[in-house]
Amino acid sequence: MSSITGVALPEETPSGGQPKPLDADRASTGRLGDRIFGGAALGSGLLIVVIVTLVAIFLLAQAVPALSKDHANFLTSTSWVTSQPMAFGIAQLLWTTVASSVVALLFAVPFAVAIALFLTQYAPAWLARPAAGLIDLLAAVPSIVFGLWGGFIVAPKWAPIQHFLSDTLGWIPLFKPTAGITGGNTIFFVGIILAIMILPIITALSREVFAQTPTTHKEGALALGATKWEMVRTAVLPFGRPGVISASMLGLGRALGETIAVMMIISGLPNGAKWTWSLFNGGATFASKIASDASEFSGGLSTGAYIAAGLVLFILTFVVNAIARIIIERRKDFSE
């Protein structure tokens, strides 16, 4: 606090800016301790690379034969037949996975940012601590509890709201009612439950970066005659932006891969029904599909089809993280 009146404080390090290793410092690298530490670090690094490579090779070796026997287009087909003759594609899985996760983000991020701003900028200290603890507690709730709660307690209550939405917004393809879906167990609803599940992590990380906003930035805004909210907009939000983005991507990663809760909540496509663009439809995500069919894996080729789907999920998550990195990097010269 004393930095406010100009008493010198050590330089604040903005988040994300890691100090560079002293690579010019070649001193005492030959001592035993240094050699052991250096060797251990190098060894662990190599080990990770080897493990990842082996896993990738193993998965590819399983997936490729199945893919070569696939009579449908793996990327664009919406069918999933893994008995001979195989005809499987990921289009529907991809849609359900991405759609439910995006819905989750759209709900979770604004809420998380608002909560984090409230806790760091507005709430008095006596309230901020317990409230933050409560939200962190939410992160400790196991997925299966969310699955039970969402699927069996909330979904029936959600159904009337969903009927209302599809009645009023049904002319938009995304909100078209689906024949055969009467309960609340839809992609959209899964998105809402996923939003609750990823809220704590996004809130916690956003809270951390907002709290680190240097006092000098905040005072700079206030001294220009900014109101509290204007100060938040000119100093706190821009400073926290890269952090919020990476927090959201972490949340998205979790939502994309969430298995058990989705599996318990979402209903399958109604019998005989076609896949549609509607969010008020059932379906399966990559993870829920693989998990719910796991007991029926029969032999190499059919398993390979699921492994191929799993690989796509892996690539998807990887791309999401890469995009987050790029966004953060691009903002970097503006944020230190």
Add this chain to the structure above:
Amino acid sequence: MAKRIDVQDLDIFYGDFKAVEGVNLSVEPRSVTAFIGPSGCGKSTVLRTLNRMHEVIPGGRVQGKVLLDDEDLYAASMDPVVVRRTVGMVFQRPNPFPTMSIADNVAAGLRLNGVKDKKTLNEVVEKSLKGANLWNEVKDRLDKPGAGLSGGQQQRLCIARAIAVQPQVLLMDEPCSALDPISTLAIEDLIHELKDSFTVVIVTHNMQQAARVSDQTAFFNLKATGQPGHLIEIDDTKTIFNNPTEKATEDYISGRFG
């Protein structure tokens, strides 16, 4: 464009701790007043009460009056946000908004005031940067981040940002203490020019600087450690440096103290 400041019987607190006691002083419009004194005696604290930045600190409060042309800044009806738009401030460490470009930094205050017109903004950006003697150095990279400038340039950017909203008074808290001698000279020259349009109050720990830039100097000191700081005397800079009334001032100026 410049107003007179009158401080009357001002006590300043951090929670229960009384940091400064019984300050009375007046500042003429279009003049430069320097605050000097040993560190910890409350110079920054007093300065920050002149634009109500003191109360930003939890527990920060004051008793007494600060008048700006007879208007009490601490009157119940007075909005601190309005006060800060009238009394601008430059901090010890240059603090341009890191996510904003040079031009956006200067325009930030105007944008807060709701000015959206591109042409007006561009004009004010140019005028303020010229006013801060920075225009020639940055005119080709107005859209680059302000954080990429040198420390001295950043500080002049902050001055440009502060004068862009046309305040009545400009407060500066040791604006050169983080800068090299050349940048310091550039800022001191600038203060001479700013005096034509603004009332300037500057805190400095450098007595030569006070002597060079100010018309009037206020000397603050602590009665004893743990006791509140107070104003020893305020007078023409020449008088303070050549013929001060108080012994304590003379001791401090001649380096026998602090």
